[in-house]
Amino acid sequence: MAPNDSAQITEEDGEARAGRRRVTRYAVPVAVAGVAAATIGLVPALAASGDPDLPKISAQQLIEKIAASDTERLSGSVKITTDLGIPSLGGLTGAMGSSLAPQGAEDGKGGSTADPTTKLMELGAGTHTLRVAADGPDKQRVSIMNDAAEYSLIHNAGEVWAYDSASNEAYHAASPKGADGSHQGKERPAGKGVPATPKEFAEQALKAAGDTTSVSVDGTARIAGRDAYQLLIKPKQAAGSTVGSITVAVDAKTGTPLKFTLMPTSGGKAVVDVGFTKVDFARPAASTFDFTPPKGAKVTQADEDTARESAKGGEGAKDLKELKDRNELNQPKVIGEGWNAVYVLGSSDGASAPSTSDEMPQDAQKFMDALGDKVTGKFGSGTVFQTRLVNALMTDDGRVYVGAVTKDALVKAANQAK
Known part of the structure; x- marks a missing residue:
């Protein structure tokens, strides 16, 4: 096993991304859970099959290895377990009814259950299995697998499609600005900024690293059949923070993060545990990123939702x-x-x-x-x-x-x- 080797990160914290928020008295607890899922990430609890014997590496070298990773093509399965200590968001959504539904969806007038903004909130609680695939900066696919249904989010060149098989509804939008590849290191086009792989979670965690953070190499692990180093990130003297530690398992060969685990200061189970159970770095089949709405599916265009929301926001406005x-x-x-x-x-x-x-x-x-x-x-x-x-x-x-x-x-x- 590689020995512990500490290093401090001195890069400045990234500026917080502003976003529109609706402040309503009974939506706040759900927004809290959403922030946890969207800001921290998604990764699973995986059984290790023995700690591999790898060459020694320093924390700084491992961070540089992550930064230098040029992995753009992969496919696999990701298991996400989120334990915020609150009831299931799925049951909460049902109890609140229209207050949490997409605008207009509750009465059949616009809106879509396939809208990623609300659908990805489900990842804020419980355990979920995702299938992920990527082929360069302009093709990604994330599917949430359920017992009797599947929700897929597909980005292919200039388009983003989302489809909910349970409701047979689809959501279509043009790719956000920068989806031609300039989004790298900024915003993911397919998920509207929501992480879907351990790498994206790791990048967000490292952005928060400053002189109040200690980073060390904490041994090795075997994840999804691959040898990995374990990078341990811990706040130093951060009184008041609920983050105890973050562990990132980094593929020894490619530098790709394979697993992300966030432990709270309160102890107990991980709050967020996201990781690959299977991973393949070969190019996925081109058909993986093709999508045509099934016959009879309700299709909502994003610009229609935008126009509807703008009109609603303008009611009663004097100027x-x-x-x-x-x-x-x-x-x-x-x-x-x-x-x-x-x-x-x-x-x-x-x-x-x-x-x-x-x-x-x-x-x-x-x-x-x-x-x-x-x-x-x-x-x-x-x-x-x-x-x-x-x-x-x-x-x-x-x-x-x-x-x-x-x-x-x-x-x-x-x-x-x-």
Whole structure:
């Protein structure tokens, strides 16, 4: 086994990607789970078949090996287990009904159950098996395998297709800007920024590495039939962070991350465990990336959804300035940095405060009561919704503080902002 060898990462933290957020009182717990899935990643618990004897390598050399990896073609199966310590999102979605459904999907007027924005939320809880394939920067496919159905997301050249066999619905969009290859290191075209392989998770984890992070080589492992080094990433003196450690298994030959495991400071099972169970670095068949909607499938065009959402957002707006102000309220600000970063959503004056909800479904209210913990401070009062990784504080005047930090750290951030 390779010995432990530590190194510090001094590159600056990447800027947080702003995104539109809807702040509603009973959607926040689901958004918290979504942040965990989208920001940290997807990877499985795999049994090791013995630790291989590999040449010694330093942490810096292993990081450079990952960065230099030129793997663009592969196929295989990925197992993802996510344990945030909350009830299944699938059951929650059913309880909340239309509040979590794609806009218009609940009444048959537009929207699509195949929309990746909502479908990939399912990866935020439980264990899932994915089939993945890639052939260069302009062809990728990710399929979520269920007992009686399959959901597939396909990016091929200038198009993105998503298909849900359970509902026989398809979603079609043009590839995001940069999908011709310039997206590398930026945004994945197929998944709207949601990671789907251990490599993408590892890249996000390393972006967060700074002088508050220790990185070491923690032995070797056998993953999906291949020899791998284990890279251990741990926050140093990051009081308030819920991240205990991250382990990345790196293919010894290609430098491709094969497995990603995130352990919380609270101990117990991994919060996120994602890894290949099978992997093949040969070029996938070209037909893998072909897609034609089945006969009778409902097809939703992305530009139709965009137009519908824009029209809905404009209702009651007196002028363009009011629309702009609404959008600005949803742009997150950041308090702190590195492992202790807290993202702030909503206005400072409560202009977009969510309403208390007498209309909240009973099951959704029970869900919130189970997660919620009332807190007070200089900021006023609010409720903290907790998972094993990402937590959120919703203040009574409409602001939301969210991050991979403890309840006390959220209250401290709220007091600091006040």
